[in-house]
Structure formats: C-alpha cells, structure tokens
Amino acid sequence: MASTPPTLPVTNQQAAAQSQPPINTPAFRTFFSRLSTSIRDGLSQRRPWTELVDRSSMARPESLTDALSRIRKNLAYFKVNYVAIVSLVLAFSLFSHPLSLLVLIGLLGGWMFLYLFRPSDQPLVIFGRTFSDRETLLALILSTIVVVFMTSVGSLLTSALMIGVAIVCLHGAFVVPDDLFMDDQEPANAGLLSFLGGSATSAASAVAGRV
Numbered sequence: 268m269a270s271t272p273p274t275l276p277v278t279n280q281q282a283a284a285q286s287q288p289p290i291n292t293p294a295f296r297t298f299f300s301r302l303s304t305s306i307r308d309g310l311s312q313r314r315p316w317t318e319l320v321d322r323s324s325m326a327r328p329e330s331l332t333d334a335l336s337r338i339r340k341n342l343a344y345f346k347v348n349y350v351a352i353v354s355l356v357l358a359f360s361l362f363s364h365p366l367s368l369l370v371l372i373g374l375l376g377g378w379m380f381l382y383l384f385r386p387s388d389q390p391l392v393i394f395g396r397t398f399s400d401r402e403t404l405l406a407l408i409l410s411t412i413v414v415v416f417m418t419s420v421g422s423l424l425t426s427a428l429m430i431g432v433a434i435v436c437l438h439g440a441f442v443v444p445d446d447l448f449m450d451d452q453e454p455a456n457a458g459l460l461s462f463l464g465g466s467a468t469s470a471a472s473a474v475a476g477r478v
Contacts, residue, residue: 313347325441338439345439353431360427367420374414378407 318324328334342349361368381391382403391398398406415421 309347310351313351314345316348319345319348319438324443324445326443328440334440337442337444338436340444341439341442342435344444349435349439352434353428356431356434357424357427360423360430364419364423367418367423370414370418370420374411377410382407 328337361371382400385391391403415424
C-alpha cells in the first residue's frame with residue numbers, strides 16, 4: 268500500500284495580503300485621538316451660551332465703523348462659540364440633504380482609506396491594476412474638484428457657510444463689547460487655535476509621508 272506523500276507548506280501571498288489591514292491603524296488612531304482631544308480642549312474654552320444671548324448687552328450699532336469694530340472684538344471673544352454655530356449650520360444643511368451628505372462622506376472616506384491612512388507598503392489595487400501614490404492622489408484631487416464644483420455639494424456648503432457667517436456678523440454687530448471680557452480672550456483663542464492647528468498638522472503629516 269502506497270504511503271501518502273507529506274504535504275509541503277505553501278505560502279499564500281494573496282491571503283497574506285488580504286489579511287493586512289486596509290488602513291494604517293496606529294496613524295488612524297493617533298489622528299482621531301489628537302482630533303478628539305483638540306476638539307474637547309477647544310470646546311472647553313467656549314464662552315457661556317447665556318452670555319452669547321444676553322439681551323441686555325445688545326444694542327443697535329451707531330455706524331458701519333462701530334458695527335465692524337464690534338464684530339472684530341466679539342469675534343475675538345466668542346470665537347469658539349461662533350465656530351460651533353457655523354459648524355451647526357453646516358451640519359443642519361448636510362443632514363437636510365442626505366444625498367449630498369453621502370457624497371461628501373464618500374469623498375472623505377476615499378481620502379482617508381485610499382491615501383492618507385493606507386499603509387505605505389501596501390499598494391492600491393483595483394480590478395487587478397496597481398495604482399501608484401501619485402496616481403491615487405491625482406484621482407482624489409480630480410474627484411474633489413468634480414464633487415465641489417460640479418455637483419450640489421459645493422453650492423450647499425457655500426450657502427451654509429454664508430448663512431453661518433451672516434449669523435455671526437449679525438450677532439457681533441449688535442452685541443456691545445465690554446472691555447472687561449477682553450482681558451481673558453487669550454484662553455479661548457488658544458483653545459481654538461490648538462484645535463485647528465492640531466488637526467491641520469496631523470493631516471499635513473499624513474500627506475507629507477506619502478509625497
């Protein structure tokens with residue numbers, strides 16, 4: 268009776284490649300950890316919302332110069348609150364247009380999973396064709412241009428930003444700045460700048476690592 272020959276181990280490179288995570292998990296976690304920390308730090312420096320709607324501090328500006336001066340001072344003091352208001356307007360506009368929201372989510376997902384947080388040693392393969400980092404970046408840039416300028420997403424975001432800025436300017440023009448609250452404006456500015464700077468730095472580092 269013939270004996271069964273021993274089975275030799277075979278390395279399945281395709282299975283090994285499929286077992287790799289689609290994104291660079293440590294970088295992905297670090298980015299969102301820094302982002303969430305920056306958001307918490309920024310929001311912790313916001314001014315009380317009751318102070319934002321205090322009618323006793325509101326008065327009609329005497330002139331355009333007075334209105335612009337008030338806007339400048341109130342923007343420095345309520346900066347974090349104003350950013351939150353504009354963000355809420357953007358969120359409301361996107362949620363009221365689900366299709367545009369899905370398109371924007373798909374675009375952001377493409378940037379994150381196909382370029383920013385994809386492992387550098389794992390090439391992008393679609394339908395059997397391997398794409399270099401430059402080709403992937405070019406495709407994402409073109410997709411972004413198409414989505415922003417040739418679909419309703421761009422006009423929706425522009426309209427929402429204009430509405431948010433109009434609300435901020437209207438509020439800033441009618442609130443009489445108090446010299447007392449200008450003394451402690453630095454912590455609010457620091458919190459917001461930390462949030463914006465931390466997010467921008469993390470994203471720029473991810474892009475620079477691929478260029």
